[in-house]
Amino acid sequence: MTRLRSGIRQLIPPTPLSRRLALQSLLFATGEGTFMTGSAVFFTQVVGLSAAQVGLGLTVAGVVSFLVAYPAGRLVDVLGPKRMWAAGALLGALMFGVWPFMSGFASYLLMVVLFEIVGNAGGAGRGAYILDVMPEAERVGTQAYMYSSLNVGFTLGAIIGGVALAFDNLTVMRWLPLLALAIGLVNAFWIGRLPRASHDLRVAERERGARRENVPGKGxxxxxxxxxxxxxxxxxxxxxxxxxxxxxxxxxxxxxxxxxxxxxxxxxxxxxxxxxxxxxxxxxxxxxxxxxxxxxxxxxxxxxxxxxxxxxxxxxxxxxxxxxxxxxxxxxxxxxxxxxxxxxxxxxxxxxxxxxxxxxxxxxxxxxxxxxxxxxxxxxxxxxxxxxxxxxxxxxxxxxxxxxxxxxxxxxxxxxxxxxxxxxxxxxxxxxxx
CATH class of the missing domain: 1.20.1250.20 (MFS general substrate transporter like domains)
Structure with missing residues (x-):
């Protein structure tokens, strides 16, 4: 029994900040998983796209994501990781509110490309924030706990999406993104409540001084x-x-x-x-x-x-x-x-x-x-x-x-x-x- 309790404790992040980050991962993945589970039905039967159009849109979005990855990373260093992460999470959540009103390939392509750009920017901020805010000894372990929480969240999202699919009703599927919107807004609020990392504090100090900080050395x-x-x-x-x-x-x-x-x-x-x-x-x-x-x-x-x-x-x-x-x-x-x-x-x-x-x-x-x-x-x-x-x-x-x-x-x-x-x-x- 003692070994069982010890094993269970090992599954819980050890510090308050690591637990807050793990909960954020859970919220994010639940919202994303809720929509992604039924996305094939949503895009083909609600929006009216063909499978080829869905695939083409995702390919274009992937190319755009590749092109904006480096500029997004540079922007994180300018604006601060927490600000970038929170803004990406908020914009990504709000975009779920637009999905039910899409019609046709052009609007789908625009939305999926914008969604990829916003997600890329938010993800860049997230990665930098975690490494910046956590003590050296806790960085790897915290990311492992967040990885576990992501899988729990995607599982919960899949269950929610599966329940929606079980209704076999296109009206239900049309408005399913609004649930992802609600979860995403909670996630963005949660990110906003996290403490600022050291790089965020340096950005704030630089902005108060209205001066540009040139980082020495090679990139x-x-x-x-x-x-x-x-x-x-x-x-x-x-x-x-x-x-x-x-x-x-x-x-x-x-x-x-x-x-x-x-x-x-x-x-x-x-x-x-x-x-x-x-x-x-x-x-x-x-x-x-x-x-x-x-x-x-x-x-x-x-x-x-x-x-x-x-x-x-x-x-x-x-x-x-x-x-x-x-x-x-x-x-x-x-x-x-x-x-x-x-x-x-x-x-x-x-x-x-x-x-x-x-x-x-x-x-x-x-x-x-x-x-x-x-x-x-x-x-x-x-x-x-x-x-x-x-x-x-x-x-x-x-x-x-x-x-x-x-x-x-x-x-x-x-x-x-x-x-x-x-x-x-x-x-x-x-x-x-x-």
């Missing part, structure tokens, strides 16, 4: 290690493509597994991602630890490819078990890689330029992984066994590049940050000059 576009690390991280994050696209398509097209197994796959992934991040991120506190986590992630990824590949020639219960096991393995890849990414972000960003660093990471991460849905689907479904081996090899190559890139970024940060600068953190296992 992330001069940090080749950070750009390479972000690219490889984008490739390693393609575990999400395996989880959400390739394995489900493989199950349907290439195995005799029943389609209801898909619900079990996603259910298992959600449960594991709710309860395990606080454990899998524990002890991952330095660059070397993060590199080790990346190798663990790539090992799980390769194992998933090998297991899933075998289901092409199995039948019955064995296929069901192996497909499920392959999905669990790639969930292991997701959890380990997330722990590594949390640490890279906490340790290798210039604390004076976190928004800019986040924008560069978004750009190069997109380059590293946005191609994967088309490429991995083609490799797995067209080449079968050899295709799965190629997918595994791509991830191993990315893992091989991660170590040198991370250490290059580490050396850059050590050179650029002045000794004793505010926000400077220890970035490796061994002794070094701050």
């Amino acid at each position: 992330p576009l001069r940090n080749v290690g950070w750009m390479a690390l972000s690219f490889f991280s984008g490739t390693l994050n393609t575990n999400q493509v395996l989880l959400n696209v390739v394995i489900p398509l493989w199950l349907v097209e290439e195995t005799d597994s029943p389609h209801w197994l898909l619900a079990w796959l996603f259910g298992t992934n959600t449960v594991l991602c709710i309860f395990l991040p606080a454990y899998t991120s524990r002890g991952v506190r330095t660059v070397d630890h993060a590199i080790r986590a990346v190798w663990i992630s790539s090992g799980f990824f390769v194992l998933s490819c090998l297991i899933t590949m075998e289901t092409h020639s199995t039948t019955g219960l064995l296929t069901i078990f192996l497909v499920w096991l392959g999905h669990v393995a790639v969930t292991g890849a997701e959890l380990a890689n997330s722990a590594g990414n949390f640490t890279f972000g906490a340790m290798l960003m210039d604390p004076r330029r976190r928004g800019e660093y986040g924008g560069v990471a978004e750009v190069f991460g997109t380059l590293g992984g946005r191609w994967a849905p088309a490429a991995f689907t083609f490799l797995a479904l067209s080449w079968s066994g050899p295709g799965w081996l190629v997918i595994a090899a791509i991830v191993v190559i990315a893992a091989l590049g991660t170590g040198p890139a991370a250490h290059a970024a580490e050396r850059f940060i050590q050179r650029e940050l002045p000794s004793g600068a505010a926000g400077v953190v220890t970035v490796s296992d061994g002794p070094h000059a701050d």
Whole structure:
């Protein structure tokens, strides 16, 4: 019983601020998940779009998101992370109030592009704020708890959206975004109640003095290690493509597994991602630890490819078990890689330029992984066994590049940050000059 209570306590964020951030993640994901669950029905049957139009709009929005990622990061450093985050959350919530009144492709395209821009800006502020406001020792753990809360929130949102879908009524679906609006407004209010981070205080001081603050040193576009690390991280994050696209398509097209197994796959992934991040991120506190986590992630990824590949020639219960096991393995890849990414972000960003660093990471991460849905689907479904081996090899190559890139970024940060600068953190296992 004592061990059970201790285990339950480990699932609760340990500090008041980390609990407030975890609750914010829960609110955000609940609102987003409520709308996203029924979005396919909403766009096709309420707005009257074709599937091709929906896909085209999302593609255009993805391109725009890529283009605005770096400017949004720079803007975070100018305006302050909390202000940017709160404004993005508020505008994103208010946009849900416009969805029910959309009609036709033009209005849909405009809204989805604006929604992507607002979400990108808010997300840039969020990432910088968390690293800025939390003490060094709590940064990685707090992000793990927030990750768990996101999964709880998306699950709650899916349940709410599922109830709305169960009515099988287009009027209900038309006005469902208003529920997301209400939750989003609470989320924006909650963000506004959070304390200002150190960068927010510096921005306020600069504005009172009506002077421009020039940050000395070189920015992330001069940090080749950070750009390479972000690219490889984008490739390693393609575990999400395996989880959400390739394995489900493989199950349907290439195995005799029943389609209801898909619900079990996603259910298992959600449960594991709710309860395990606080454990899998524990002890991952330095660059070397993060590199080790990346190798663990790539090992799980390769194992998933090998297991899933075998289901092409199995039948019955064995296929069901192996497909499920392959999905669990790639969930292991997701959890380990997330722990590594949390640490890279906490340790290798210039604390004076976190928004800019986040924008560069978004750009190069997109380059590293946005191609994967088309490429991995083609490799797995067209080449079968050899295709799965190629997918595994791509991830191993990315893992091989991660170590040198991370250490290059580490050396850059050590050179650029002045000794004793505010926000400077220890970035490796061994002794070094701050």
